[in-house]
Amino acid sequence: MTHAAQHAxxxxxxxxxxxxxxxxxxxxxxxxxxxGMAVAVVDLHEADxxxxxxxxxxxxxxxxxxxxxxxxxxxxxxxxARIAAELGPPTVLVNNAGIGGPNLGVEETSTRQWDAxxxxxxxxxxxxxxxxxxxxTAAGWGRIVxxxxxxxxxxxxxxxxxxxxxxxxxxxxxxxxxxxxxxxxANAIGPGFIVxxxxxxxxxxxxxxxxxxxxxxxxxxxxxxxxRPEDIAHTASYLASPGAGFVTGQIIxxxxxxxx
Numbered sequence: 001m002t003h004a005a006q007h008a009x010x011x012x013x014x015x016x017x018x019x020x021x022x023x024x025x026x027x028x029x030x031x032x033x034x035x036g037m038a039v040a041v042v043d044l045h046e047a048d049x050x051x052x053x054x055x056x057x058x059x060x061x062x063x064x065x066x067x068x069x070x071x072x073x074x075x076x077x078x079x080x081a082r083i084a085a086e087l088g089p090p091t092v093l094v095n096n097a098g099i100g101g102p103n104l105g106v107e108e109t110s111t112r113q114w115d116a117x118x119x120x121x122x123x124x125x126x127x128x129x130x131x132x133x134x135x136x137t138a139a140g141w142g143r144i145v146x147x148x149x150x151x152x153x154x155x156x157x158x159x160x161x162x163x164x165x166x167x168x169x170x171x172x173x174x175x176x177x178x179x180x181x182x183x184x185x186a187n188a189i190g191p192g193f194i195v196x197x198x199x200x201x202x203x204x205x206x207x208x209x210x211x212x213x214x215x216x217x218x219x220x221x222x223x224x225x226x227x228r229p230e231d232i233a234h235t236a237s238y239l240a241s242p243g244a245g246f247v248t249g250q251i252i253x254x255x256x257x258x259x260x
Contacts, residue, residue, distance in 0.1 A: 012062070014090045015240065016040045016083060018070055018128060019097030021048040023196040024147065026055075027229035028094050028236045033061030035237055037092060040083040042066045062087070070097045070124030071116075080131040089135040092240045095125035096147040098164070100198050103157030103205065114160045121164035125171060133179065142184035143240040146172050147232075150192045150255050165190075169251050176249030185248035187239045192255025193217050194227040222257030 015032045019025040021043035033039045033056040041049040041056075046067030056063035064086055068079035083090055098121040101113045125146055136142025148168045155162040168188055175186035193199060195214065203213035214226045235254050238244055253259075 012088070013037045013092055014040065014083070014088045015092035015094065016042060016080070016090045016128065016132065017094040017096055018042045018124065019147075020052055021045075022052075023198075024191065024194060024229045024232045025094075025096040026052045027233040028096060029063065030056055030059070030061075031230070031233035031237045032092065032094075032240060033063055034059065035241070037240075038062040038064075038087045040064060040066050040087055040090065042068055042070070042079065042097070044069055070128060071119040073127045076124070076127040077131050080128070084135060089139060090132050091136050091139050091141055092143045092145075093128060093132045093136075094145045094147070094236055094240070095128055095168075097121070097124050098147065098161075100158065100161045100201075103202075104159075105157065106159045109160055117160040118164045118167070121161070122167045122171065125168060129171075129175065133184070136179075136184045137182045140183045142179070142182070143244070144172075144175060144179075144184065144186040145236050145239045146186070146188040148172075148188040148190045148251060150190050150253060150258065152190060152251075153259075172251065173249045180248055183245075185239070185244060187244075187248060188251040189232060189235050189239070190251050190253040190255070191232050192227055192253065192258045193221065194229060194232060196229065220258065221255070225256065227254065227256060 015037040017029040020029040020041040029039045029041050029052050041052045043049050046065045049065035053063045053065045066079050068075045146168045149165040151162045152165040172186050172188040200210050203210045218226050
């Protein structure tokens with residue numbers, strides 16, 4: 001281990017989690033704080049991050065809120081600079097921010113919708129990674145976790161979302177090749193059905209109550225239940241840990257056994 005890596009291992013690491021105001025991002029932020037990291041809670045509006053930050057602080061952790069449009073490279077560069085100044089150089093990045101559009105066929109998907117979905121999920125991950133990598137390289141240590149989806153394997157009716165999430169897999173593997181020599185790993189998580197605002201909206205589109213929708217979906221999942229944000233947080237915690245230093249370029253599907 002290099003001197004820089006040894007130093008990083010004995011100081012409080014700083015993690016950035018995007019899309020962390022609620023859902024999976026909030027659960028990941030709380031878990032990384034529980035693991036001893038100082039967490040930059042990032043979402044579109046800083047005020048929306050208050051609940052996550054307060055929960056972390058109430059549990060004795062360190063966190064601060066930062067507002068940024070991840071699809072705006074100038075805003076991202078500014079936010080990362082602020083994070084480094086206020087919390088310290090970030091060496092853990094969880095690219096979780098993402099949006100989903102309505103279930104539409106390729107002919108009905110507008111250019112504007114495509115750009116919005118791909119912009120937040122894929123281009124946003126690129127902007128954040130590009131801004132954070134110099135800090136990781138300087139430390140000789142880093143962990144990048146990209147939030148893909150089981151939809152990366154194909155999703156009837158959401159060509160934009162599936163394409164963005166599949167793109168994250170190629171992005172992840174390329175990062176693993178490029179950055180491994182600097183002590184930086186890059187991996188992706190592919191959640192299945194997770195209780196979230198997005199799956200709640202999906203239930204509404206099917207004309208179902210959310211509880212009913214969860215019961216129906218659970219019957220198709222081998223472990224017999226739907227996923228919770230904490231299920232994803234557990235996996236992110238491992239991939240962001242020193243113990244995952246020999247794991248890179250991988251996608252871990254956290255789906256309860258469901259496959260497309």
